[in-house]
Amino acid sequence: MQAHHSYQINHVYLDKQLAFPEQRTNGQGYYLVFWWKEVALGELFISSDQTLTGKEYLKRLEEIILPTIRFYAKDKPESIKEWQRLLHNQELTEWRKWMESLFASYVADSVPASVPVSVVICTRNRSADLDQCLHNLENLTCVPEEIVVIDNAPTDTSTLQVVQKHNGVRYIMEPRPGLDIARNTGVVNAKAPIVAFVDDDVLVDPLWVYKVWEGFKDPSIAAMTGLVIASDLSTEAQYLFEKWWSFNRGYVDKVYDKAYFEATLNHGPPIWEIGAGANMAFRKSVVEEVGYFDELLDVGAAGCNGDSEMWFRILMRGYTIKYNPRAVVFHKHRKDLKDLNKQMFSYMRGHAAAALIQQSMCKTAGYNRYLFWVLPVWYLKMVVRGFPKYELRYGLLKSEITGLWSGVRYYFNNRSRTKRNNEKLLNQWKEKSQQKLHWYQ
Structure with missing residues (x-):
């Protein structure tokens, strides 16, 4: 059985701190969430047995937040190379000015009460x-x-x-x-x-x-x-x-x-x-x-x-x-873990039932293939991969699989109720549509 080590959550505000956070204690791992002021940028798991040098940390930081930076800089993609250069060279004053400019429109100067x-x-x-x-x-x-x-x-x-x-x-x-x-x-x-x-x-x-x-x-x-x-x-x-x-x-x-x-x-x-x-x-x-x-x-x-x-x-x-x-x-x-297994059973039971309800609403949806072919094949591979110990992620498989099967049974045992419910929803929608609701005004 693999020993589990807890993770300490650190919120790292890059407008204030770019260096690696304080070293962990008591054999904990780190879960770092990176921010620029009030905008979240990405996260990083660092296991209890993993160490990073300052350069390695900056490299991982860049890899993790780069997709987010690209999204916010989508109107000026040519500037990304400058952002990377400033970070690599640790020209922090200029790097922070670049970030300040990028996120200026997303950081509220004032908000209503x-x-x-x-x-x-x-x-x-x-x-x-x-x-x-x-x-x-x-x-x-x-x-x-x-x-x-x-x-x-x-x-x-x-x-x-x-x-x-x-x-x-x-x-x-x-x-x-x-x-x-x-x-x-x-x-x-x-x-x-x-x-x-x-x-x-x-x-x-x-x-x-x-x-x-x-x-x-x-x-x-x-x-x-x-x-x-x-x-x-x-x-x-x-x-x-x-x-x-x-x-x-x-x-x-x-x-x-x-x-x-x-x-x-x-x-x-x-x-x-x-x-x-x-x-x-x-x-x-x-x-x-x-x-x-x-x-x-x-x-x-x-x-x-x-x-x-x-x-x-x-x-x-x-x-x-x-x-x-x-x-x-x-x-x-x-x-x-007992509560988590109950949660996974409930999630997958609802997942299966919802997929079949959605299939009944829209006949051209592909939920039947997803539920009766794609998921079974995926779970079969997971069962084989986790054998024989079924540790960590694999330890939840029984709850997930039985939850899926339970959801399928629930749907087929309640098809008449589902049909009546779908008809009710459709009639409500038609009635509202005929009233020409303009919610967007």
Whole structure:
């Protein structure tokens, strides 16, 4: 059995520090996240037995953040060589001037005190996490118009007691269990035109709400996701999740639109790549038009994946979703391997059910081939590769495979409900379309 060493997370702000951070202690590894002021640029794992000289560190730094620099410098690609030269020669004063110029338009000089965004937190019996999350949201540089807590089928009054400690936070008790049921309750009750969701085990960047609101200044954007960075990697379970199942979708903007949907349709659009439900936002009117979250995909039902199934419907209707890495949150992954295995089972159960629901909505989608050929072949190779020890990543295979099979069974046992649900969503969309909603105005 391989020994696991925890990873210390260091946020390295290159506008202040370019040298390698302080040496680790107690046999820890490093997980470095690189920033230029409020813009995240990339990350680097350094294992406990790995050492880097100053030159090696700068070389790795360049390799990691170069794709991000190229994205932000796309209008002046010829300047990249100058950036590399200044870094190699450690002409730090000139290098920082170059970076300052590049990111000037992305670093806010001033922000409004508040923006018209409803932040919705769906929670159940996790009062300690919720308390931290609310305290964090109340002390942002720019605060939302409202914070709404949906207490989902609680077994005690702990959530209510936490909310009562925070002035101005709205409390709504949803007696029916299920994350997507709670999300729908949040959308229905939200007062602002933009509805943003965060998990109760998330802390957000001081400018998160502002960056979410700023993203919707583009009238073509119907929904968005943002960057999710791990807040703790002290256990093996947290490391495994971040290394192979991370919510982090990278450090450059990505657009998912009609062209993306049509280009990937034959293979089954990999909409799970768009982002994570821990950091997502929608125009309220778009959700009302395409239909609310699918409650068949809740934990206790199919498992999860209500967020990605919603993204599928938004794209299928021709709308655009943007991934904005400047809207940053920090997520606390599950610490225990037993809990992680339960999470993987639920994820894959929901993944399979959602894929089949999406196939039933759009007959030309390639999810059947993906689910019944591509994934089985991939998992067969993983089973062979991990034999006989099944350590680290391979130790999750049983939960993932049984989760997939469980999701397929759930779908076929509930096909009639799925058909009725699809018809309901289609009728809602037709009705809204006939009303000629102009959400972009």
